[in-house]
Amino acid sequence: MKTNIVRKEEYKARLKRVNDAIALKEGAQMPVAPLVNGLPYYLYPELGLSHRSALYDFEKAMEAHIRFHLEFEPDGIVANIMPLCAKAADYLRPTMLDWPGRAGTPLPDDSIYQMFEIEYLKEDEYDELLGDYTGFILRKYLPRSYKSLIGLEQFRIDPTCGIMDLPLSPLANPALRKALQILLDYSKDREQSDARYTALTDRLIQNGFPPMYTAVGQVPFDILSDYFRGTVGTFYDQVERPDKILGACEKFMSVEIDALSAQAGVDADVKRVFFPMHKGMDSFISDAQYRDLYWAPYQKILQYLIGIGVTPIIYTEGPYETRTAFIREKLHEFPPGSCMIHFESGDFAELKKAFKGLACLTGGVSLQMLEFGTREEVVERVKFLAENCAACGGFILDASGAIEKAKRENIEAMFETARSL
Amino acid sequence: MFSGKSTMVSAVRKPLLEQLAKAVEDGRSADVVSAIEHGLDVGYSAQELLYEGLIRGMTDIGIKFKNHEVFIPEVLIAARTLKKGQETLRSALIDEGVEPIGKAVVATVSGDLHDIGKNLVSMMLEGVGFRVIDLGVDVTAEAIGEAVKTHKPDVLALSVLLNTTLNQLMTVISYLEENSLRDHVIIMVGGAPVDEKFAQKIGADAYAKDAVSAAETAKKMIGKM
Numbered sequence: 001m002k003t004n005i006v007r008k009e010e011y012k013a014r015l016k017r018v019n020d021a022i023a024l025k026e027g028a029q030m031p032v033a034p035l036v037n038g039l040p041y042y043l044y045p046e047l048g049l050s051h052r053s054a055l056y057d058f059e060k061a062m063e064a065h066i067r068f069h070l071e072f073e074p075d076g077i078v079a080n081i082m083p084l085c086a087k088a089a090d091y092l093r094p095t096m097l098d099w100p101g102r103a104g105t106p107l108p109d110d111s112i113y114q115m116f117e118i119e120y121l122k123e124d125e126y127d128e129l130l131g132d133y134t135g136f137i138l139r140k141y142l143p144r145s146y147k148s149l150i151g152l153e154q155f156r157i158d159p160t161c162g163i164m165d166l167p168l169s170p171l172a173n174p175a176l177r178k179a180l181q182i183l184l185d186y187s188k189d190r191e192q193s194d195a196r197y198t199a200l201t202d203r204l205i206q207n208g209f210p211p212m213y214t215a216v217g218q219v220p221f222d223i224l225s226d227y228f229r230g231t232v233g234t235f236y237d238q239v240e241r242p243d244k245i246l247g248a249c250e251k252f253m254s255v256e257i258d259a260l261s262a263q264a265g266v267d268a269d270v271k272r273v274f275f276p277m278h279k280g281m282d283s284f285i286s287d288a289q290y291r292d293l294y295w296a297p298y299q300k301i302l303q304y305l306i307g308i309g310v311t312p313i314i315y316t317e318g319p320y321e322t323r324t325a326f327i328r329e330k331l332h333e334f335p336p337g338s339c340m341i342h343f344e345s346g347d348f349a350e351l352k353k354a355f356k357g358l359a360c361l362t363g364g365v366s367l368q369m370l371e372f373g374t375r376e377e378v379v380e381r382v383k384f385l386a387e388n389c390a391a392c393g394g395f396i397l398d399a400s401g402a403i404e405k406a407k408r409e410n411i412e413a414m415f416e417t418a419r420s421l
Numbered sequence: 422m423f424s425g426k427s428t429m430v431s432a433v434r435k436p437l438l439e440q441l442a443k444a445v446e447d448g449r450s451a452d453v454v455s456a457i458e459h460g461l462d463v464g465y466s467a468q469e470l471l472y473e474g475l476i477r478g479m480t481d482i483g484i485k486f487k488n489h490e491v492f493i494p495e496v497l498i499a500a501r502t503l504k505k506g507q508e509t510l511r512s513a514l515i516d517e518g519v520e521p522i523g524k525a526v527v528a529t530v531s532g533d534l535h536d537i538g539k540n541l542v543s544m545m546l547e548g549v550g551f552r553v554i555d556l557g558v559d560v561t562a563e564a565i566g567e568a569v570k571t572h573k574p575d576v577l578a579l580s581v582l583l584n585t586t587l588n589q590l591m592t593v594i595s596y597l598e599e600n601s602l603r604d605h606v607i608i609m610v611g612g613a614p615v616d617e618k619f620a621q622k623i624g625a626d627a628y629a630k631d632a633v634s635a636a637e638t639a640k641k642m643i644g645k646m
Contacts, residue, residue, distance in 0.1 A: 038585075098534060106534070106559050107532065107534070108532055110585070111532050111583075111585060111586075112583065112585060114533070114534045114535065114583070116534070117537065231537050232497065232537060232540075235493060235494040235497045235498075236494065236497070236498065238492075238494040239448070239494045239495060239498050240498075283486075283492055283493055283631055284492065284493055285492055285494070286491075286492045318613060319630075322489070367584050367614065368584075368587070368614065368616070368619055371584070371587070372619070372622070401584065404584055404585045405584070405585060
């Protein structure tokens with residue numbers, strides 16, 4: 001069901017500004033849409049929020065994000081908060097991350113959650129993953145990822161004797177039953193969590209802010225490295241078993257296309273998938289492996305999404321200087337204006353030249369400058385970006401990453417300068 | 422530099438050391454172990470096997486990394502191979518009284534639980550001959566100060582991954598200054614949100630953009646290069 005938009009004019013104007021930039025058209029005003037994580041908690045101390053309280057009191061976190069949007073008026077929904085469910089995490093006991101508020105955590109309340117990289121897939125288990133993907137996820141991946149789901153190791157339904165209920169008799173296993181009960185409890189908390197997240201999005205849309213993206217995806221290689229093998233395990237595999245990496249990436253590619261296919265039927269003004277990219281940075285992977293292992297399966301996802309009218313947001317992280325020419329070449333395979341591309345660092349004047357007429361460039365203001373720099377530095381930087389990147393369209397002003405902390409005067413300078421030009 | 426134990430002429434010796442270095446570079450652990458065992462049997466000193474074989478191999482792959490001929494995965498595999506070689510050599514090094522080129526304390530700052538960057542830096546520092554004292558992750562300024570006081574390292578290497586923990590680098594440096602520990606140690610900083618400019622701004626002695634350059638910089642800063 002579509003949200004009832006109260007501030008329609010503002011919504012339309014913002015949507016047009018961003019869509020024009022994506023379509024590489026010159027607009028009257030440079031769009032400003034810096035993704036923010038914990039920034040509103042920091043900017044509105046009177047709300048008494050920290051990452052910890054935000055995780056457990058979403059309504060209050062929502063209030064802070066709405067306040068941020070109403071005060072700064074970005075050109076879209078920039079609340080980059082994931083619909084995490086800390087209440088459920090407390091009993092699921094994930095091994096993959098720690099978060100402020102978990103019993104026994106060393107993390108301070110103002111810390112964001114932190115991921116650990118564990119080899120959930122051992123180096124000799126690639127064939128098992130590919131041969132029985134669902135079985136591996138169910139009986140190995142989930143029990144390794146969540147301490148409370150250890151009983152799923154016993155989840156086998158093999159109808160060797162199919163009389164009456166007998167194929168289901170393994171469900172009587174107490175450890176398995178416990179895990180299934182936890183999943184059932186979780187499903188209720190997840191439903192509530194999703195509803196809260198949808199409520200935030202709806203309130204922002206009602207207030208005239210169109211979404212910046214409508215789904216999140218990951219590059220298959222990053223899925224393998226982040227959630228299955230870990231960075232170090234993947235480094236070893238890059239040298240010792242690259243063919244296995246490719247096999248896994250192709251599998252993740254088809255799984256992801258399947259998951260993202262829902263976007264095709266969505267009736268929405270905005271259809272964009274946000275792809276944060278983690279392990280393809282300079283020096284992590286050779287040019288040849290970047291081409292064959294990292295990008296090739298990803299290109300197929302991009303191709304699929306563009307084909308169904310979805311705009312991928314290619315959000316590179318880390319130094320990416322050596323990749324620019326290659327990505328540029330690959331994006332030439334799509335119609336101009338099919339993608340958005342974000343860089344964390346680099347010479348933005350050169351990046352604009354590289355992607356001019358090809359893809360909408362985003363980014364430009366470093367997180368470091370926003371937190372430690374001066375107002376004058378921010379003003380100068382925004383002027384530089386307006387002149388060198390936004391002058392002919394195809395640019396959206398953003399920070400180098402999602403903003404956690406910044407000086408208020410610097411955030412004000414970023415918006416005010418962009419709007420005054 | 423060579424110990425008196427070796428009686429072979431260098432022209433004969435060299436190929437084995439070169440083979441050892443090449444085996445490190447290629448990540449051939451079994452060849453490294455057998456070359457060391459053979460080397461010790463035929464009279465090479467542990468010191469020359471370490472410096473002219475193992476560490477030479479790491480130095481060579483470091484050069485290739487800088488020239489973009491190899492990438493972190495290959496360097497990591499070489500470091501793993503070198504570690505295997507160092508374990509094989511350990512007792513011989515103790516017998517000969519071979520000292521590391523320097524001592525380094527490494528840590529990920531308080532509030533940050535990420536260890537990959539720190540571990541890579543530790544491996545590379547060991548790879549160029551440092552003794553590394555790894556304090557782990559989420560280490561407070563006080564604990565780092567204590568380690569500096571106790572171990573008296575030549576180098577303190579601090580890692581950070583999160584933007585939110587970037588300010589901890591400043592906290593550590595201030596703490597060392599306040600406790601008169603700053604001048605006794607070379608402070609190197611690195612990690613995703615750090616750059617050269619920021620390192621200078623907070624008063625660090627050096628910035629390293631990756632693990633290979635961290636090891637090279639550390640060596641340079643203690644005057645061993």
